[in-house]
Amino acid sequence: MSEDNSARAAYRRKMQQRQTVLFSTLTATLAVIMVIAMLIWTKVIPLPFEPSFARDEDPNKVVTPCIADGSKATEVSSITVNVYNATNRTGIADEVAKSLKTSGFSVAQTENWGGETAIKESARIVTGPRGINAAYTTAQYIPESVVHYDPSINDETISVVLGVGYDKVLEAKDVKSKNPKGKLTAAKGCVQVSNHGK
Incomplete structure (x- = not known):
């Protein structure tokens, strides 16, 4: 075998080794990711973060509307x-x-x-x-x-x-x-809502 052919064969072997290592690493990484994804999907392990769209709104949360300053109690x-x-x-x-x-x-x-x-x-x-x-x-x-x-x-x-x-x-x-004057005061932490009648 000529020196040139020998060098090419060595180069091909080295490239094949690199490709083998690369593909083996990618395959192993994908396998690990798939296992983790399955564990999260089946809720065996929790998400490392909770996306906002996945959060359930607190069913006990109170939304108190504000009232205008100087509002009077309704009869x-x-x-x-x-x-x-x-x-x-x-x-x-x-x-x-x-x-x-x-x-x-x-x-x-x-x-x-x-x-x-x-x-x-x-x-x-x-x-x-x-x-x-x-x-x-x-x-x-x-x-x-x-x-x-x-x-x-x-x-x-x-x-x-x-x-x-x-x-x-x-x-x-x-x-x-x-409350002798019948004045109403907005609650602390109230939120502004759409216009309403008194």
């Missing part, structure tokens, strides 16, 4: 409420409905709450765009309650969802004593 006789019991305590929806009626509210219905969301507050006062002031007004009657905004609600009816923290409903005279 309770013009407020219609539904009262729901989201606890395992029996009879409290009827009890609250009776107390609210005594203070002048109109009560449309009382039922157990069918939602899966845990209500930790004393009550969650749920309103759409048209009932925000009425919801804030209603919240004055149930200590530690929070106003929650649901844009899908199209009417002015307020839903009072009683939670595990529920204790009592204040009488109208007690609310008047605490």
Whole structure:
């Protein structure tokens, strides 16, 4: 074999060795990636990061709408409420409905709450765009309650969802004593929502 042919053969062997090493490394790397991907897919190991689109929104998150400065409490006789019991305590929806009626509210219905969301507050006062002031007004009657905004609600009816923290409903005279001028103040951390009627 000539020296030239020998050099070419050596070069080819070296290239074949490099290609073999390269392909073996790529194959091994792809195999490892596939194994890791399968483990993540089957949730054996967690993702090293959580993409924003994969995060489940907190079903218990309260979105409290803001109200305009200088807003006044709504006349309770013009407020219609539904009262729901989201606890395992029996009879409290009827009890609250009776107390609210005594203070002048109109009560449309009382039922157990069918939602899966845990209500930790004393009550969650749920309103759409048209009932925000009425919801804030209603919240004055149930200590530690929070106003929650649901844009899908199209009417002015307020839903009072009683939670595990529920204790009592204040009488109208007690609310008047605490807030004689009937001024409503936006809750801390409230969010601006679309225009609404008072």
